[in-house]
Amino acid sequence: MRWTSMELAALATAAVPGLSPTGVAAAADDARDFTSAVVIDSEGHRWRIRSPQHQEAAMRLETELQVLRGFSTGIRAELPFRVPSVAGAVRRGEMRTFVYNHLPGTSLELSELSMQPQAVIEDIGRTIAAIHDLDEAVVDNADLPRYSAERYRQRRLNELDQAATTGEIPALLLRRWEHAMEDRELWGFTPAVTHGDLHEDSLLIEGKRVMAVTGWTDLHSGDPADDFAWLTAAGDAEFTEKVLAAYRRHRTGEVDEHLMRRAALTAEFALAQWLVRGHASENPEMIAEARGLLEQLKTDIETYGGQPIALTPVAGDEPAAPAEEQDSRPVARAGAAATVADTGEWADSGEDDDEPAVITDAGASQTSHHQDLTEDAGATGEVPAFAPRPLPGDEPTGSIPVIANEPPAEEPIPDVIFDEEDEGDLPIHPDEASERRAKDKHFFPAVASATSAASTGSASSAQSARSAESAQSAASAQSTSSAQSVPAAQPVPPVQPATANSSEQGESPDSPESPDSPESADSAPSPEESEGGNESIYHRHPGLRPPTA
Numbered sequence: 001m002r003w004t005s006m007e008l009a010a011l012a013t014a015a016v017p018g019l020s021p022t023g024v025a026a027a028a029d030d031a032r033d034f035t036s037a038v039v040i041d042s043e044g045h046r047w048r049i050r051s052p053q054h055q056e057a058a059m060r061l062e063t064e065l066q067v068l069r070g071f072s073t074g075i076r077a078e079l080p081f082r083v084p085s086v087a088g089a090v091r092r093g094e095m096r097t098f099v100y101n102h103l104p105g106t107s108l109e110l111s112e113l114s115m116q117p118q119a120v121i122e123d124i125g126r127t128i129a130a131i132h133d134l135d136e137a138v139v140d141n142a143d144l145p146r147y148s149a150e151r152y153r154q155r156r157l158n159e160l161d162q163a164a165t166t167g168e169i170p171a172l173l174l175r176r177w178e179h180a181m182e183d184r185e186l187w188g189f190t191p192a193v194t195h196g197d198l199h200e201d202s203l204l205i206e207g208k209r210v211m212a213v214t215g216w217t218d219l220h221s222g223d224p225a226d227d228f229a230w231l232t233a234a235g236d237a238e239f240t241e242k243v244l245a246a247y248r249r250h251r252t253g254e255v256d257e258h259l260m261r262r263a264a265l266t267a268e269f270a271l272a273q274w275l276v277r278g279h280a281s282e283n284p285e286m287i288a289e290a291r292g293l294l295e296q297l298k299t300d301i302e303t304y305g306g307q308p309i310a311l312t313p314v315a316g317d318e319p320a321a322p323a324e325e326q327d328s329r330p331v332a333r334a335g336a337a338a339t340v341a342d343t344g345e346w347a348d349s350g351e352d353d354d355e356p357a358v359i360t361d362a363g364a365s366q367t368s369h370h371q372d373l374t375e376d377a378g379a380t381g382e383v384p385a386f387a388p389r390p391l392p393g394d395e396p397t398g399s400i401p402v403i404a405n406e407p408p409a410e411e412p413i414p415d416v417i418f419d420e421e422d423e424g425d426l427p428i429h430p431d432e433a434s435e436r437r438a439k440d441k442h443f444f445p446a447v448a449s450a451t452s453a454a455s456t457g458s459a460s461s462a463q464s465a466r467s468a469e470s471a472q473s474a475a476s477a478q479s480t481s482s483a484q485s486v487p488a489a490q491p492v493p494p495v496q497p498a499t500a501n502s503s504e505q506g507e508s509p510d511s512p513e514s515p516d517s518p519e520s521a522d523s524a525p526s527p528e529e530s531e532g533g534n535e536s537i538y539h540r541h542p543g544l545r546p547p548t549a
Contacts, residue, residue: 008037008049008097015088015099019047028107028201032286033057038102046102047087051095054281058095060217065089065098066142067216075138080123080130082212105204105211110230113200114239119208121239125246127203127210132224133252134193139221146191146221153187156269163272166279168291170298173268180265180310189256192224199230225262232260232267232307264307268297 003011009024020042027048029036035051052058071083084100091097108116113124139146147155160177163169180186195202196218204212231240240260248255271293278286300306 002053003035003051003097005037008035008051009039011051011090011092011097012039012047012049012099015049015090015097016047017088019099033060048084048100048102049097050100051097055094056281061096061098063142063144063219064215064217067138067144067219070138070141075134081127081210083216084212084214103204103212103214105206107201107203108205110200110234113203113205114234114236116205117208118242120205120210121242122246123208123210124203125243125248126250127213128195128198128227128243129247129250129252131195131198131213131227132192136193136221139193139219142219144220147223148191149187149189149223150184152191152222153181153184157181159273159276160269163276166275168275168287168294169272170294172298172301173272173294175314176301176306176309177265177269177272179312179314180261183310183312186258186261186309186311187223189223189225189259189262190254191221192253194220194222194224195227196220196222198227223262223266225259226266228260228263229266229270232264258311261309261311265309268306268309271297 005024005026009021013019013021019039021039022042023040025038027036027038029050033053034057035053037049039047039049041047050061052061065086068084068086076083082103084103087099087101089096089098113120136146157178160174160181164174195213195216197215198213202213202215203210204214228244231243234240244260271290275287275290275294278284278290297306
């Protein structure tokens with residue numbers, strides 16, 4: 001509920017007995033969370049009234065009450081600034097309105113604050129250092145959280161996951177923040193007592209001094225960089241550096257080198273936290289404001305690169321270089337002109353074969369550092385034609401032979417390629433002992449065939465024709481001895497399976513020995529018949545059939 005200044009003055013009289021207001025004025029505060037006013041009593045004393053607008057703000061005020069009670073007289077005496085004191089409170093419904101003793105000084109805008117003399121800037125650094133040097137008993141007495149560096153990093157990651165569920169965080173920002181939060185080296189800080197909500201409105205300036213610090217609703221022990229987040233939005237790098245230098249001079253504890261990087265991350269991530277708060281409170285104005293700020297931040301980072309937060313940049317998110325610094329060479333397709341360059345050392349023994357190769361985009365002609373090792377005075381630049389190893393007894397012709405079903409007429413194939421006396425590597429002629437051992441093993445059981453040969457002589461002729469790979473005629477098949485001694489070299493046309501009719505009829509009366517006669521081809525036993533007249537392995541398993549020439 002939003003109270004007017006007169007209503008707040010009336011609440012002050014109920015909270016502080018004997019208070020007699022003579023004047024009231026509105027006071028600057030977070031309008032979304034609190035309604036504030038300054039009341040002047042009859043004795044000229046000033047009081048500040050602060051009333052929460054919702055339950056979350058009320059809880060923050062209750063926390064602040066515990067914090068201020070923890071500032072004992074001894075602690076307050078050691079601080080270089082003043083801390084508020086709660087004079088009274090009054091309950092209205094479920095929330096309480098608090099009245100504080102008024103503190104001297106005035107809060108300044110950030111632009112005005114950066115223009116203050118060096119004495120004020122020095123005092124700002126000393127004020128922040130005094131907060132971080134507070135004893136952690138202040139946090140413990142108020143029953144407030146204490147975080148280690150790793151726990152605080154994990155807390156940030158959890159908050160990032162929660163913000164991502166809204167679906168309204170630009171992907172560029174999610175990538176940027178997650179990359180920084182996953183960098184453990186960035187989060188190697190020493191925890192300290194932290195104000196948690198420090199900004200220019202929290203500092204009351206009078207003359208050349210920081211007179212008081214207000215807004216102690218988020219006190220905790222954690223990352224001291226959170227109290228520098230407001231400085232990253234100053235837009236005046238010189239002012240920020242001066243405050244940081246004064247802080248280092250007055251701080252008794254350790255100051256890590258990545259403090260301002262995490263401060264920039266905290267300032268950016270506060271926009272996502274504002275969006276989450278808007279969704280939680282179902283406040284469309286907060287949601288719209290957070291969306292606009294996030295889009296503006298995204299545009300700034302795309303244009304200028306943003307403030308450095310992670311120790312290493314996110315891949316692909318580097319800002320574009322100025323036009324005069326950009327590389328004007330055309331972008332080549334990956335791997336289009338890649339060559340492998342050696343490492344500069346050649347090992348004759350082969351022990352350095354595991355040396356890594358270097359992939360470059362330079363052409364082969366540009367690798368001048370080892371060009372003398374690869375050049376050949378007699379090189380023609382052409383790939384030599386493939387020349388097969390000639391068979392024994394062949395004369396090299398320099399041309400690749402043409403494979404055809406029938407040999408060319410001008411180059412007849414010799415009758416005999418290999419004699420029995422040849423000692424070449426190929427082919428390997430099986431002897432009688434090896435053939436007998438192979439037959440005894442019975443790899444493939446014989447199966448009765450309806451197309452068996454008519455006689456044992458025809459089976460023998462089929463064996464001789466199969467070993468010599470020739471089926472010229474039935475007469476040559478009957479000559480078993482001649483077929484075993486000299487294998488025929490004439491090309492064999494595809495042999496058709498023999499039929500029962502052809503085996504029963506025998507030779508044709510027209511031309512019994514003519515090679516062109518169809519009866520002669522039919523009368524020759526088929527290679528698909530085994531020696532015993534049974535079907536061979538090629539008939540039962542066509543996939544094993546050797547290719548025909």
